[in-house]
Amino acid sequence: MIKMSAFAASTAMVILGGAVPALAQDVAAATKEGAVSIYTATDISQAETLVKAFEAKYPGIEVKYNDLGTNGTYNRAISEYAAGQVGADIIWTSGMDQELKLYNDGLLQEYKSTQLKDLPDWAAYQNTVYASTIEPVGMMYNTIAFPDGKGIPKTRAELLTLLQSDQRVKGKVATFDPEKSGAGFLFATNEARTSPDSFWAVSKAFGASNGKTYSSSGAMKESVISGENAFAYNIIGSYAIDWAKANKTLGVAFFSDNNAAFSRLIAIANGAPHPEAAKLFIDFALSKEGQESLAAKGLPSVRSDTSTGMNAKNLADAIGGPVTPIKVDEGLLEYMGQTKRVKFMNDWRAALGK
Amino acid sequence: MADHIPAGKMPAFVAQRQDAALTRGAIIGALFLIVMMPVGLIIYQSLLSEAFFYKSAKLALDAYAFILTDPAFYEALYTTVIIAAGMVAVAVPLGGVLAFLLTRTDIRFKRALEILVLVPMFISSIVLGFGYTVAVGPTGAVSLAVRHVIGFVPWNIYSLPGIIVIAGLSHVPHVYLYVSATMRNLPSDLEEAARTTGAGLLRVLTDVTLPMVLPGMIFAAALLLLLGLEMFGLPLVLGDPNGILVLTTYIYKLTTLFGVPTYQLMAVVAVLLVLITLPLIWVQRRLLRNARRYAALGGKGNRATPLNLGRRGQILALGAIALWLVISVVLPIGGIILRAFVDAWGEGIDLTQHFTLAHFKALADVPSLYHGIINTILIGVFGGIAAVFLYLVIGLAGHRNQGFSGTLLDYTVLLPRALPGLVVGLAFFWVFLFVPALHAVRTTLISIFIAYAVVGLSYGLRLIQANLMQIAPELEEAARTTGATALRTWRDVVIPLTRPGLAGAWALIMIIFIREYATGVYLMSSGTEVIGSLMVSLLQTGAMDIIAALAFVSIILTALGLFLALKLGARINE
Numbered sequence: 029m030i031k032m033s034a035f036a037a038s039t040a041m042v043i044l045g046g047a048v049p050a051l052a053q054d055v056a057a058a059t060k061e062g063a064v065s066i067y068t069a070t071d072i073s074q075a076e077t078l079v080k081a082f083e084a085k086y087p088g089i090e091v092k093y094n095d096l097g098t099n100g101t102y103n104r105a106i107s108e109y110a111a112g113q114v115g116a117d118i119i120w121t122s123g124m125d126q127e128l129k130l131y132n133d134g135l136l137q138e139y140k141s142t143q144l145k146d147l148p149d150w151a152a153y154q155n156t157v158y159a160s161t162i163e164p165v166g167m168m169y170n171t172i173a174f175p176d177g178k179g180i181p182k183t184r185a186e187l188l189t190l191l192q193s194d195q196r197v198k199g200k201v202a203t204f205d206p207e208k209s210g211a212g213f214l215f216a217t218n219e220a221r222t223s224p225d226s227f228w229a230v231s232k233a234f235g236a237s238n239g240k241t242y243s244s245s246g247a248m249k250e251s252v253i254s255g256e257n258a259f260a261y262n263i264i265g266s267y268a269i270d271w272a273k274a275n276k277t278l279g280v281a282f283f284s285d286n287n288a289a290f291s292r293l294i295a296i297a298n299g300a301p302h303p304e305a306a307k308l309f310i311d312f313a314l315s316k317e318g319q320e321s322l323a324a325k326g327l328p329s330v331r332s333d334t335s336t337g338m339n340a341k342n343l344a345d346a347i348g349g350p351v352t353p354i355k356v357d358e359g360l361l362e363y364m365g366q367t368k369r370v371k372f373m374n375d376w377r378a379a380l381g382k
Numbered sequence: 383m384a385d386h387i388p389a390g391k392m393p394a395f396v397a398q399r400q401d402a403a404l405t406r407g408a409i410i411g412a413l414f415l416i417v418m419m420p421v422g423l424i425i426y427q428s429l430l431s432e433a434f435f436y437k438s439a440k441l442a443l444d445a446y447a448f449i450l451t452d453p454a455f456y457e458a459l460y461t462t463v464i465i466a467a468g469m470v471a472v473a474v475p476l477g478g479v480l481a482f483l484l485t486r487t488d489i490r491f492k493r494a495l496e497i498l499v500l501v502p503m504f505i506s507s508i509v510l511g512f513g514y515t516v517a518v519g520p521t522g523a524v525s526l527a528v529r530h531v532i533g534f535v536p537w538n539i540y541s542l543p544g545i546i547v548i549a550g551l552s553h554v555p556h557v558y559l560y561v562s563a564t565m566r567n568l569p570s571d572l573e574e575a576a577r578t579t580g581a582g583l584l585r586v587l588t589d590v591t592l593p594m595v596l597p598g599m600i601f602a603a604a605l606l607l608l609l610g611l612e613m614f615g616l617p618l619v620l621g622d623p624n625g626i627l628v629l630t631t632y633i634y635k636l637t638t639l640f641g642v643p644t645y646q647l648m649a650v651v652a653v654l655l656v657l658i659t660l661p662l663i664w665v666q667r668r669l670l671r672n673a674r675r676y677a678a679l680g681g682k683g684n685r686a687t688p689l690n691l692g693r694r695g696q697i698l699a700l701g702a703i704a705l706w707l708v709i710s711v712v713l714p715i716g717g718i719i720l721r722a723f724v725d726a727w728g729e730g731i732d733l734t735q736h737f738t739l740a741h742f743k744a745l746a747d748v749p750s751l752y753h754g755i756i757n758t759i760l761i762g763v764f765g766g767i768a769a770v771f772l773y774l775v776i777g778l779a780g781h782r783n784q785g786f787s788g789t790l791l792d793y794t795v796l797l798p799r800a801l802p803g804l805v806v807g808l809a810f811f812w813v814f815l816f817v818p819a820l821h822a823v824r825t826t827l828i829s830i831f832i833a834y835a836v837v838g839l840s841y842g843l844r845l846i847q848a849n850l851m852q853i854a855p856e857l858e859e860a861a862r863t864t865g866a867t868a869l870r871t872w873r874d875v876v877i878p879l880t881r882p883g884l885a886g887a888w889a890l891i892m893i894i895f896i897r898e899y900a901t902g903v904y905l906m907s908s909g910t911e912v913i914g915s916l917m918v919s920l921l922q923t924g925a926m927d928i929i930a931a932l933a934f935v936s937i938i939l940t941a942l943g944l945f946l947a948l949k950l951g952a953r954i955n956e
Contacts, residue, residue, distance in 0.1 A: 065908070071923050072748050092908040095750060097922040100904065103643050103808075110435035111815040115825070115907070125641060208622075208635055209922075240623045246924015251623070254521035254728025275726050364641050373639065382625075 057304040058089055064305035065092040067101045067116040069123060070292055070327075077321040082312050089305050098123035098210040102130070105297065109135050114299035117306035120160065120292060120313075123210045127293040128360045131157055137296040139307055143314035148340055151291065151330045153356045159291035160313055161327040162340055164351050165215050166265025167281045168249060168272075173200075173258035174279065180259075182284045184226040187261060191233035198237050202248045202260040205241035206376055211290070212243070215262045217363045217372060218288050218354055228379055230261075235380030253277050264290075265347065266338075270326035282347040289343075289353045291330065402868035403787075409779035410787040414794050417836060419817075420809030421797050428649035435816070445646035449654070458632035465546055465617070465628060466610025470603045472550025476706070477557020478599055482587055483699050484558070485565040486573065488688040490696055495703065497948060502710040503555040504940050506897035508917055509933040511619025512926070513714025514539050514548055516721045521728040523720060524713065540624045549616055551710040553609065557602040564598030565591070570687050583689060604666040611659055612802060614900050618921070629655055630802045645808075652805040659800040715937060721930035741931035751928070754911035755935055757827055758896055761912060762943065765831045766892035769842055770884055772835055773891075777846035778872050782855065799840040803900030807833055811904045825907050833901050842891050849883035850876065886952025893943040897936065913939075 058064075068075070072095050079091045094116075096104060101121045108114050119136065121127050130136050131154070140155045141147075151159035167187075169180055173196050181187040190197060204212030219227040240257065242248045245264045249271050251257045265287070268280040294313060296306045312318045319329035323337030332341040344350050354360070363369050427434050431442040449455050483489050484496060505513075518524050518539055525535045538544055568591070576586045592599075614630040621631060629651060636647045691699060721727065724736040745751045780791040798806055810833040814824035823829050835842075853876055861871040899914025906915050913936050920929050 069922075071920075071925060072750050073744065073925070073928070076748065093750065094908045095919065097919055099637050099643060100919065103904070106433070106642075107435065107812060107815055110433070113815055113821060113824075129642065202623075205625075207639065210641070213641070241625060242924075243622060244922055244924030246926055247622070247921075249924065250926045251520075253726050253731075254519070256520040256728065277726055277728075277731060366640065369639075369641060 054304060054308065055086065058302070058308045059086065059305075061302040061305045062088065063090045063092055064117045064302050064309045065094065065115055066118040066120055066309070067094050067096055067104055067297075068118075068120040068292075069096065069098040069101050070120060071095060074325045074327060075322070077324050078313060078318055081317060081321045082309060085312065085317075086308060089308070091309075098126060102126045105130060105135060106133075109297075109299065112299075114297055114301065116297040117300040117302045118294060118309055119297050120294040122290065122292045124214060124290060124293055124354060124356070125360045125364055126210065127157055127295065128153075128356075128358065129364055131295070132361065135298050137298045137300065137303070139296050139310060141314055142311045146316075146331050146333065147314065148330060148332075148353075150353055150355050157293050157295045157356060158310065158314060159330050159353070159356050160294045160319075161266075161292045161322060162289045162330050162343060162351065162353050163264055163266040163291065163328060164282060164287045164289040164343065164347055165262055166268055166287065166347070167259065167261045168252045168263055168268045169259045169279045169281065170252050170255055170257070171277055171279045172255065177279050177281055180279070180281045184223060184230065184283065184285075187283075188226065188230050188233055190259070191230060191237055191239075197259045199239075200256070200258040201234060201237055201239040202242055202251055202257040203234060203239060204245070204248070204262045205243050207373060208241070208243040211245075211264065212241075212262070213363070214290060214354070215288065216376065218290075219262070220372065221362075222288070222352075228375070231376065231379040232381075235382070239380075249278065266326050266328055269347075282349045284349045287347065287349050287351050289351045291353065291356065292327070293356060403785065405868050406779040406783055406785075407787050409775055410791045410794070413776055413779075414790060416832075417794050417797055417839070419813045420806055420836070421801065423809045423812055424649045424652050424801065424805060427645050428653045430646050433643075433645045435812075445644075445650045449647060449650045454627065454635075455632065455651070458627040458629050461542065461626060462611055462628040462630075464542065465549060465613065466607045468543075468546030469550045469553055469610045470606045472547060473553040473557050473606055474599055474603050476551075477554045477602065478561050478592070478595070479587075480554060480558045480703065480706075481562035481565050481595075482591060483691075483703070485562045486570070486591060486689055487583075487691045487695075487699070489691060489699055491700070498707060499558060499703065500555045501707075501944070502552045504893055504897070504944055505552070505711070505714065506899060506914060506936065506940075507549075507552070507613065507615030508619060508899050508914065509615075509718060509897075509936055510548070510552060510714050511616050512721070512929060512933055513717035515619065515717070516727060516930075517713040517717030522717065523727070523733075526728070540620055540626075542626060545616055545620050545626065548620070548710075549610065549613060551706065553606055554706065554710070556605060556609070557599070560602040560605070561595055561598045564595045568594055573689060574687060577689065583691070583695065586689065601666060604662060608659055608662050608666065611655065611662075612800075614802060614804065618918075630804070633802060633804065648805060648808070652801050655802065656797070656800040660796065663796050663800060718930055718933045718937060721926065722934040725927060741927045744928055745931055745935065750908070750911050751916065751932070753909055754913050754916045754932070757830075757911060758913040758936075758939065760827060761831060761834065762892040762896045762939065765827075765834060765895055766888050768831065769835045769838065769891050769895070770846070770888045773839070773842040773846045773887075774877070774880075774884065776839075777843055777850050778876065780843075780847070781850050781876070782858070795840045795843055798836050803837055803898070804903055806837055807901040808904040810836075810901075814905075825910065827910050830902050830905050830910060830912060833905055834895050834898055837898065837901050838891060838894050841894060842887070845887040845890060846880075846884070849880040849887065852883070853879050882951070885950040886947060889943055889947035889950050890952050893940055893947065896939050896943060 072093055079093060083089065083091055098121050101119060102123060105116055105119055119127065119130060136156050138156045141158060144152055147158065167180065169177065174180055179194065181190050191201060204215055206213040206216040245267050248260045248263055252260050253275060265280060265282060272278045272280040294310060296303065296310060300306045316331060316334055319331050320334045320336040323329045323334055323339060328338035328343050330340050332339055338346045363372060428445060429441055430439045431444055432439045480499060484492060516522055518537065520535065529535050539548060573586050573590050576590045612630065613628065617626060617628045617631050621627065627635060633648050633651050637643045722741055723738065724733050725738045725740065726736045727733060745755065780788055810829065814820045814829050857875055858871055861875045897914060899918055902912045902915035903918050906912060913932050917929050917932050
C-alpha cells in the first residue's frame with residue numbers, strides 16, 4: 029500500500045511536471061488583464077521566440093517588451109516604484125546583483141512558480157527570483173590568428189602564459205570592462221572571489237600587454253572578427269557560440285577545468301499592473317516550452333529536460349568543461365557595498381597599471 | 383480688443399502696450415516653467431545625498447565633494463577641454479579658408495559646393511563614430527588597403543588625436559556658415575586694392591580679409607568650444623576601447639561605478655557642465671552682437687568682385703575641398719553602408735562572400751525596431767510642425783521685446799542647451815513620472831516630443847527669429863497704430879509674411895529631431911522607440927549589425943530631410 033501511494037504520488041508529479049497546464053481560471057484572469065509588460069536587458073532578437081511562443085499560446089495577452097539595458101531596467105524600476113506608477117510586470121535582467129538589490133528593497137513580489145521543482149536548487153531564491161538561463165563565461169578568438177584554436181588556453185594558468193608570452197595577443201587582447209559594464213563587473217568580481225590569485229595575475233598580464241577593455245560582448249566580437257583583437261576573454265560565451273556558428277573568422281573556447289556561468293534573473297514587480305499575466309509569463313518562461321524557445325536563440329536552459337539547444341545537463345559536454353553557476357543569493361550583494369566596490373575598482377586599475 | 387475698454391478710462395496706447403506685455407509675459411512664463419522643471423530638478427538632485435525620490439534623501443554637498451575629489455573627473459574634464467580646443471584648432475582655420483574660397487574667389491562649381499560643404503553637419507555624431515570605425519578603424523576597409531601598400535596603418539582613430547581630427551573635420555561647416563555670412567557682407571575694394579598692389583592670394587587672405595572677419599571667427603570658435611564640451615556620440619564610440627572619457631561619457635560611467643545609478647553624482651556633473659558652458663554662451667552672444675556691428679561697417683551695395691584663383695589655384699582649392707569631403711562624408715557613410723550589408727568585415731575577409739540583407743529583415747521583423755523607424759518619421763514630420771508652431775509663438779513673444787521678459791527668454795532658451803541631452807532626458811522622465819497631471823503622456827510619443835522640443839529650443843528659435851527679423855518694424859507699427867492687438871498683429875501681419883521661411887525651418891528642425899539620440903535614451907518605452915536612442919541602447923549589447931542598419935535608415939531619412947529643406951529654400955545656419 030505504501031508503495032502504491034508513492035507510485036501514485038510520483039505519477040501525479042510526472043503528469044503535473046511534464047507540461048503543467050495553467051489552470052483555466054488563471055488564464056482567464058490573465059487574459060482579462062490583456063497585457064504583460066517586461067522590463068529587461070535581454071536583446072529582443074534573443075527573446076523573440078519566447079515572446080512569440082507566449083503570445084501564440086495565450087492569445088489576448090500582448091507582450092510589451094522594453095529592452096532597457098541593465099541600468100535602464102533598474103533605473104526605471106526604482107523610479108516608477110517611488111512614484112507609485114509601477115509600469116513593469118516582469119523584471120528580467122542579467123544584472124544579477126541589481127535584481128537581488130531590488131528584492132532586498134522590497135520591489136519584487138513573491139510568487140511560487142509552478143515550474144519550481146524542475147529547476148535546480150541554485151536557480152530559485154525565496155520563491156521570488158528565478159534564474160531563467162545558464163550562460164557560461166568564455167573566450168573568443170580570431171581564427172586567422174589562431175588557426176583551429178591552436179594555442180587557445182584550456183586553463184587559467186594557460187591563459188596567464190598566453191597573455192605573458194604570446195606575441196599574437198600583444199596589444200590585441202580584449203576583455204569586459206568592469207568599470208563600464210554591470211556584466212563585466214559581475215564576471216570580474218566572481219573570478220576575483222572564486223580564484224583570486226589567477227584573476228589578479230591575469231589582470232596584471234592583461235594590462236602589461238596593453239589590452240583593451242570594452243563595455244559589451246558585441247563590441248568585442250566586432251573587434252575580434254575584424255582582427256583588431258586576436259583574443260578576448262571573460263565574455264558571454266553563449267553569445268559567442270552563436271556568433272561563431274555564423275562566422276568562420278570567430279572561434280569560441282572554454283576552460284576544461286571550470287567555467288563560471290551567469291543567469292538572467294526573472295521576477296514579478298511589486299505593484300505590477302498585470303499580476304496574473306505576469307505569473308503566467310514567469311511560468312511559461314521557466315517551462316520546458318519557454319526554456320526551449322530561449323535555448324533556440326542561444327540562451328542555455330536551466331532545466332535538464334529540454335531538447336533544443338543547450339541545457340543545465342548537457343552544457344558541460346557541449347562546451348568541453350564543467351560549469352559552476354553563479355549562485356542566486358545574498359552573496360551577489362557583497363560588491364554592492366560601496367567600500368568593497370571602490371576597493372575592487374582601485375585594485376583593478378592598479379593591476380592594469382592605470 | 384481695444385473697444386472693450388470703456389473710453390475715457392484708459393488711453394488706447396496704454397491698453398495696447400499692456401495686452402502685448404501680458405501675452406508675451408504669459409508665453410514666456412509658461413516656457414520658463416517647462417524648462418525649469420527638468421533643470422530645477424537636476425540642480426535640486428545635485429544637492430541631495432541620494433535619489434530625490436527616496437525619503438531618506440537629505441540636503442548634502444557630498445556629491446559635489448565626491449566629484450570634485452575624484453581624479454577621474456579631472457581627467458575627463460581635461461580630456462574634454464583638450465578635445466574642444468583641438469576641435470577649434472582644426473575646424474576654425476579650415477572653415478575660414480573654406481568660407482574665403484566660396485565667398486571671395488571665383489572657385490568653380492560654387493553653387494553645388496555651397497550645399498555640399500554643409501553635409502557633414504547633418505550626420506549624427508553617433509553614426510559618424512560607427513562609420514569611421516568600419517572605414518578607418520584599426521582593421522577598417524581603408525586601413526587594411528593602406529597597410530597593404532605601406533605595411534602599417536599610420537593613424538589610430540581610437541586615440542585623442544583621432545577623435546580631435548574627426549570632430550574637427552565634421553565641424554568645419556559650422557565655422558564656414560558664420561564666417562561666410564560675415565564675408566559676404568564685406569566690401570571687396572580693400573582686397574582688390576591689395577591685389578592690384580601686387581599682394582598674393584595668401585597675403586590678401588591673411589592681411590586683409592582675416593582681420594575683417596576675425597570677430598566672426600572668434601564667435602565660431604566659441605560656438606565650437608561649446609559643441610565640443612557637450613559632445614557625446616563620438617567619444618562614446620571612439621573613446622570606449624581605450625578608456626578615453628569626456629565629461630558626458632563620465633556621467634555614463636558613474637552609473638556602473640556604484641552598481642546602481644547614482645543620480646546625485648550625474649546631476650553634479652551636469653550642473654558643473656552648465657557652470658562651464660553658461661559663461662561661454664554669454665560671451666558668445668556678446669560676440670555675436672559685436673560681429674553684426676562689424677559686418678554692418680562694410681560698404682553697402684558694393685558688390686564683391688571675386689578674386690581670380692587661376693588654374694593652379696582652382697585645382698588646389700577644389701582638390702582640398704574634395705579631400706575633406708571624402709574624409710568627413712564619404713568615409714563614414716561608406717563605412718555605415720558597408721557594415722549594414724555584410725555580416726563580417728576586417729582582416730582576411732572577402733566582403734563579397736558576406737553580403738546579407740538579414741539586418742534589414744530584422745528591422746522589418748522586430749517590433750521595437752520598426753516602431754523606432756516609424757516613430758522617428760512621425761516625430762520628424764509632425765513633431766517638426768508642432769515645434770515650428772511652438773517656436774513661432776515663443777519667437778513672437780520675444781520679437782522686439784526689450785523688457786524683462788525678453789531677457790528672461792534669452793536665458794531660458796540657453797539653459798537646456800548647456801545640459802547634456804542624456805541628463806535632460808532623464809530629468810524629463812522624472813517630471814513625467816512624478817507630476818500626476820503628466821502621467822497620461824509619459825508612455826506616449828508626446829513625452830519624447832516635449833523633451834526634443836526643449837532640447838532643440840535654442841536652435842529652432844534661432845531659425846524662427848532669423849525669419850522674424852526680416853520683417854520691417856514699420857509694418858507691425860502700422861498695424862499697432864491702427865488699433866490692432868498684439869495677437870492680431872502677429873496673426874494678420876507677421877505670420878503671413880514669415881510663412882515661406884517657416885517651411886524651410888520645419889525641414890531643418892525635422893533633421894535635428896531625426897538625428898537626436900541622447901535625449902530619448904531614458905524616455906522611450908515599448909512602442910515609443912526612436913532610432914537614435916535605439917542605437918545608444920543597442921550599443922550596450924553591441925549589436926553592431928542592427929546599429930549599422932538603423933544608422934543607414936537614419937542617413938536616408940536625414941538626406942530626405944535635407945533635400946526637402948533645400949527644395950523649401952531653408953536658410954541653413956547653426
